[in-house]
Ligand SMILES: O=P(O)(O)OC[C@H]1O[C@H](OP(=O)(O)OP(=O)(O)O)[C@H](O)[C@@H]1O
């Protein structure tokens with residue numbers, strides 16, 4: 001783990017441990033399968049960085065709990081952000097579109113933290129450029145509140161009441177060497 005994320009992590013207190021993260025993902029996997037009657041026509045679409053990691057894990061978890069396969073997508077929101085004009089130098093991130101596209105499918109957007117909702121709005125705009133899903137749902141590991149747009153998650157690992165000056169930091173083994181959710185004061 002490096003840079004801002006490591007700095008944030010060093011200031012945070014753990015509010016979810018490795019077992020809590022695993023249990024949350026398993027529960028969300030069950031809920032997705034139950035709500036959609038299986039995983040036919042289902043695309044699990046992660047938002048980089050850590051939403052993409054969670055989406056990969058959810059595809060595996062769905063296979064484990066249901067024996068069925070959902071497709072994986074990765075949706076880069078960089079060019080669709082409403083702060084693009086003030087921060088034009090952000091590097092693009094990973095993108096992955098299923099071979100058969102997303103038209104007529106149910107897309108479950110996956111992110112690690114839901115805060116203002118602006119990232120999800122950007123992801124919805126990005127999806128519109130890729131195709132026309134039958135429905136879009138939203139799964140997040142942590143909902144910390146403070147929405148600035150009318151966006152509501154369908155699947156939540158943990159509702160975590162926060163104040164605006166706090167920061168939620170998600171650690172995942174693949175990027176950070178361990179799983180956990182930390183709550184701390186802003187930088
Ligand atoms: O609801 P919002 O106010 O949009 O905030 C939530 C977003 O903020 C973080 O992403 P960040 O931009 O830090 O990128 P990262 O995931 O690559 O670290 C987080 O991973 C969410 O995607």
Ligand SMILES: O=c1cc[nH]c(=O)[nH]1
Nearest residue numbers: 113115166167168169
């Ligand atoms: O606290 C926050 C807010 C937005 N995104 C995060 O990852 N953490």
